[in-house]
Amino acid sequence: MRKLNLFILACVTIAVISINLKLHTEHFTKEEKANDILLQLNFLEEELKFNQLGENMQGLFPEGLVFVNALYGLAWCEFALAQPKDDALKKKAIEEALFAYHAIDTADAKINFAKFLKPEYGVFYAGWSTYLLSKVMAVDTSFIKSEHYRKTLQRKCDIIANAFEQSSIPFLESYPMQSWPADNFIAIAALANYDKTFTPRYKGIIEEWIKKVRNSLEPDLGMIAHQTHFENSKIIENSRGSSTTLILRMLSEIDPDFGNEQYKKFKKHFVETTFALPSVREYPKGEFGIGDIDSGPVIFGVGFAGTIVSIGTFAVYEDTDFAAQQYKTINAFGLVSKHENMKMYLFGRLPMADAFIAWGRATALKYQENDNFSFMWNWKFHLCSFLILILLWGVFFRKKLRKLISF
Numbered sequence: 442m443r444k445l446n447l448f449i450l451a452c453v454t455i456a457v458i459s460i461n462l463k464l465h466t467e468h469f470t471k472e473e474k475a476n477d478i479l480l481q482l483n484f485l486e487e488e489l490k491f492n493q494l495g496e497n498m499q500g501l502f503p504e505g506l507v508f509v510n511a512l513y514g515l516a517w518c519e520f521a522l523a524q525p526k527d528d529a530l531k532k533k534a535i536e537e538a539l540f541a542y543h544a545i546d547t548a549d550a551k552i553n554f555a556k557f558l559k560p561e562y563g564v565f566y567a568g569w570s571t572y573l574l575s576k577v578m579a580v581d582t583s584f585i586k587s588e589h590y591r592k593t594l595q596r597k598c599d600i601i602a603n604a605f606e607q608s609s610i611p612f613l614e615s616y617p618m619q620s621w622p623a624d625n626f627i628a629i630a631a632l633a634n635y636d637k638t639f640t641p642r643y644k645g646i647i648e649e650w651i652k653k654v655r656n657s658l659e660p661d662l663g664m665i666a667h668q669t670h671f672e673n674s675k676i677i678e679n680s681r682g683s684s685t686t687l688i689l690r691m692l693s694e695i696d697p698d699f700g701n702e703q704y705k706k707f708k709k710h711f712v713e714t715t716f717a718l719p720s721v722r723e724y725p726k727g728e729f730g731i732g733d734i735d736s737g738p739v740i741f742g743v744g745f746a747g748t749i750v751s752i753g754t755f756a757v758y759e760d761t762d763f764a765a766q767q768y769k770t771i772n773a774f775g776l777v778s779k780h781e782n783m784k785m786y787l788f789g790r791l792p793m794a795d796a797f798i799a800w801g802r803a804t805a806l807k808y809q810e811n812d813n814f815s816f817m818w819n820w821k822f823h824l825c826s827f828l829i830l831i832l833l834w835g836v837f838f839r840k841k842l843r844k845l846i847s848f
Contacts, residue, residue, distance in 0.1 A: 450837055457826050463773035464718075464819050474806055478520060480784035481799040485513050486537065487783065488792050495544060498793055502734065503553060504565060505793070507545045511569040512796035514541030518576035519753075519803035535584050538577045545570050555617050559604040560628070565615035567604075568628030571597040575634035582638065591639070598635050601628045602646050610674040611653035620671040622654075623684040626691035633695045651696050662725060664706050667735075682711045682723045682747030683736040686754045690804075693757040704758045711747070712763075717821035718770045719763060721747040749794060752801030756808045764805045766818060771798065 488494035489510065498505030514537065521527070521534035544550065545566075554562035561567060574594045582591065604613060605628075615624045629650055632643040657674050659666050664680040665688050685707055692700030710725040723736045723744025732739035737746045749771060755764035775786040775798075786795050817823075 446837065450833060453833065454830055457830060460773045461823055461826050463777070464769050464822070471806065471809065474802070474809070475520070475524065477784065478516075478799060478802050478806065480779065480782060481795055481802070482513075482516060482520065482537075484783035484785045484789065485509075485516075485792060485796055485799065488789075489513060489541075489544070494792055495550075499553075502793065506550050507566060507569055509793055509796050510541040510544040510550075511573050512793075512800045514538035514573045515576055516796065516799040516803045517541075518573075518580050519800065520806065521580045522576075523803060523807035531581055532584070534580055535577060538573065538580070539590075542570065542573050542577065545573075558614050558617065559607070560600045560613070563615045563624075564601075564604075564613040564628050565621070565624040567597065567601055568624050568626075568631065571601060571631040572627050572634070575631040575638070578638050579634055594631075594635060595639075595642075598632050598643065602632055602643050605629070605650055606646055610672075611650060611657055612669045612674045614671050618671050620669045620674065621684070622665050622667070622669060623687045623691075626688045626695065630691040630694045637694075647695060651699060655699070662706060662710055664703060664710070680710075680725065681736065682721045682744040683750070685711060686721060686747045686750040689754050690750070690757060701758065704754075712751075715741055715743050717825055718819060719766050720770070721751045723747055745794075746797070749797045750801060752798065753804035754801075756801070756805035759808060761805070761809050762818075764801075765809060768798075768802060768805070769819075 485494070495506040495510055498509045502508060517534040517537040521531045524530055551562055551566065554566040556562055558564075571594065574590060574597065578587070578591060578594055581587070612620045612622045612625050613628075615621050629647060632647055636643055636647075653674075654665065657666070657669070657676075658664060659676055659679045662680060664685065666676040666679055667681040667684045668678040669676055685703075689700060689704055689707060692703060711722045713720060713722060713726065720743040722742050723732065723739045723746075724730045724742065729742060730739065732744070735746065736744040739745075748767065752764050752768050752771070755761070755767060771786075775794075776788055778785055778788050785792070786798060789795075
């Protein structure tokens with residue numbers, strides 16, 4: 442029994458030391474970070490093209506096929522936007538993003554969405570597919586068949602704009618009789634991106650929509666709700682970390698001033714440290730709840746989805762130290778494995794997480810050059826780890842320690 446306890450204690454010690462070491466990743470320069478992100482993209486490409494990742498994720502999540510393809514394509518777009526002088530990378534990024542776009546522009550991808558909704562197939566599907574195409578055009582407007590995709594983007598944006606213009610409420614349906622504000626921000630961000638890339642068409646619609654959103658904030662925190670009623674946009678569930686991190690990412694592209702207002706509230710009510718490491722709560726400070734399909738597991742109040750998405754969210758609001766620290770924390774606890782030219786988290790068992798991490802890191806790459814924060818930013822966690830190990834080993838050798846003390 443003692444040998445078994447010693448073995449378990451040794452394994453715990455190795456795990457704790459490994460986590461502490463991984464908090465200081467080896468990727469300090471922009472080039473090193475880019476090379477590491479590429480390993481993640483290689484893994485996702487392999488899974489999508491040869492191992493039916495889209496279909497597998499659809500079996501786990503209601504929007505799995507659309508989500509994982511969209512995130513993969515967006516990660517490539519952000520990766521290219523962070524390195525605009527690399528023409529070869531730009532070409533590869535457009536190829537992969539269009540591969541992802543065509544994967545979700547199929548009957549199989551649309552089968553779980555209702556065509557009769559406005560916009561067609563609901564604001565989740567319309568939003569993500571259009572937003573992905575808007576990012577492709579942001580990377581380059583002169584690639585082969587780019588004019589075809591520009592016209593497609595304009596047509597899809599017009600459909601979205603018309604749906605919002607005809608609605609008296611800010612939040613449209615994602616599914617029949619279900620409204621999720623975050624999905625609406627994706628759709629509006631697609632319109633905003635079109636206006637930045639081409640001759641503006643949607644400025645007035647976006648401004649009117651923002652006014653409606655401001656009038657629909659939850660009264661207690663002044664933040665954007667997680668779920669609303671499909672008929673009147675009345676709040677069903679107040680703000681949550683998983684949706685707020687995504688909303689804030691989109692607001693940075695739609696209305697940066699409004700985004701900054703909401704970001705300050707987000708940091709006040711959702712961002713904290715857990716065991717001396719940065720994290721994002723799923724529910725506001727002082728409130729507690731359980732995890733669901735949106736948040737993933739909620740442990741000690743920490744929402745896994747919100748924490749992962751926050752890498753990119755912190756970056757777009759130029760909180761680059763927070764973005765780097767959040768990634769390093771996820772990397773330390775993420776059960777990373779590498780082989781050949783690929784990198785994966787959770788031993789590759791849940792690639793949806795890899796897609797979110799890659800998207801966030803690729804976005805952060807644009808804002809982060811080289812790491813410049815203190816090497817000992819997480820000294821409290823190191824100290825806690827050291828004290829815990831001392832305590833555990835002390836308990837194991839307590840009899841010998843007593844003899845030494847008595848001697």
